[in-house]
C-alpha cells in the first residue's frame with residue numbers, strides 16, 4: 001500500500017489550525033507540533049491582563065479541537081531547526097521528525113527595534129503566561145502601594161504603554177476601566193486618581209491603519225477616559241524603574257508594556273531561508289518557498305507580497321485565510337496540479353477603547369461602512385465571540401462580559417504568576433536528551 005504524504009505543521013496558531021482543518025478528509029497524515037498543548041486566542045490576551053477573563057477562557061487544547069479529525073495527530077515540542085537535505089525537523093529534545101510537506105506557522109515575537117533596555121525590562125503581551133503575569137504584576141503594584149503609600153511618589157502606579165495600535169489602545173482603555181471601578185473598590189485606602197496610564201506613540205496618530213475619523217474619535221475617547229496620550233513621542237531607553245524619552249523627559253515607572261510592533265519568530269534565523277522585511281520568510285505568491293515547493297510559511301512569519309508589492313499585515317484574519325490557502329495548494333500538489341497565488345479577502349478592521357466605545361471599519365469589499373461608538377463596540381464583542389474557539393469558552397466569555405458590564409467588576413483579580421514555556425523547558429530534566437526517534 002502507498003504511504004500517505006506526511007504534512008508537518010509547526011504552530012497551533014490561527015494559520016496552523018486552519019491549514020490542518022483545510023486538510024480534513026484528505027489522504028494525508030498531519031502532525032502538528034506546538035510548544036504548548038493549546039491554541040491561544042491572542043486578540044483577547046489583554047482581557048486576561050486586565051482581570052476580565054481567565055487564561056483558560058481564551059485558550060483551547062489542540063487535541064480537543066481536532067478530536068473529530070482522523071488524519072490529525074499532535075505532538076507537544078519546540079522546533080529548533082530543519083534539515084532540508086534529509087527533510088526532517090529537529091525538536092529541542094533532539095527528536096527528528098520527517099515530513100513530505102512542511103508548514104511553518106510559528107508566529108511572531110515583539111520587536112524591540114533595538115531600543116536599549118526593552119528586552120530586559122519591558123512587559124510583553126504575546127502568550128497566556130505574559131497575560132497572566134501582567135495581570136499579577138499590575139495587581140502587585142497596588143498591593144505594594146497599599147502597604148507603602150510613599151512608593152506612589154516613585155511611580156509605582158504609573159503604567160506606560162508603548163504603541164497606540166489596536167493592542168495598546170485596547171489595553172489602555174481596559175486598564176482605565178479596571179482602575180476606576182474594580183480597584184477603586186478594592187483599595188479604598190488609596191487615592192486612585194494617582195494611578196496613571198501613559199501611552200506613548202512615535203507617530204502623530206493612534207490606530208494608524210484606520211480612517212482619520214476613527215483615529216480622532218479613539219484619541220478623544222482615550223483622553224476623556226483619563227489616558228495620558230503622548231503622540232510623536234519616542235522611547236530612547238527603558239530602565240528597571242523609569243522610561244527615558246527622546247525629548248529628554250524621564251517617566252518613573254516599573255511597568256512598561258511594549259506593544260510597538262512585531263517581528264517574525266526567531267526560529268527563522270536557524271532555518272537558512274531567504275528573509276524579507278521584519279525577518280519574515282520570503283515566499284512565492286502561492287505562499288511556498290521558491291526552490292522548496294513542498295514548504296509553506298503562513299501567518300505572522302510569512303513574507304508574501306500583495307499585488308501592490310506590500311507584505312500582508314500580521315493579523316489573525318490574514319493568518320486564517322493563508323492557512324486555508326496552503327491546505328488547498330497541498331491538495332493540488334498531491335494531485336500533480338499547479339499551485340495558485342494567495343489573494344486576501346479584506347473584511348476590515350475593528351478595535352475597542354473600552355466600555356461602549358469602539359471603531360469598526362468594514363472594507364470596500366463589504367460595503368465600506370464605518371461604525372464608531374456603541375455599535376462598533378457591540379460588533380467587536382460579537383465577532384470575537386464567534387472566532388473564539390470552543391462553545392464553552394464562548395459561553396464563559398459572554399457570561400463574564402455580561403457580568404462585568406452590569407457590575408463594573410473585573411472578577412479575576414488574583415495575583416498568581418504563571419511559568420512561560422521557555423522557563424518550563426529550561427527546568428525540564430529531558431532538555432538534553434540525546435535520543436533520536438523517527439516519527
Ligand SMILES: Cc1cc2nc3c(=O)[nH]c(=O)nc-3n(C[C@H](O)[C@H](O)[C@H](O)COP(=O)(O)OP(=O)(O)OC[C@H]3O[C@@H](n4cnc5c(N)ncnc54)[C@H](O)[C@@H]3O)c2cc1C
Pocket residue numbers: 010011012013014015016033034035036038039040042043044045046077078079080105106107108125126166167265267298299300301314315316317318319
Ligand atoms: C495582544 C494581541 C492582540 C491581537 N489582536 C488582534 C486582533 O484584534 N485582530 C487580529 O486580526 N489580530 C490580532 N492580533 C494578531 C494575531 O493574533 C496574529 O496575527 C495571529 O495570531 C498570527 O497567527 P499565526 O498562526 O501566524 O501565529 P500565532 O497565532 O502566534 O501562533 C504561533 C504558534 O506557534 C507556536 N510556536 C512558536 N514557536 C514554536 C516553536 N519553535 N516550536 C513549536 N511551536 C512554536 C506558538 O506556541 C503558537 O501557538 C493580536 C496579537 C496580539 C499579540
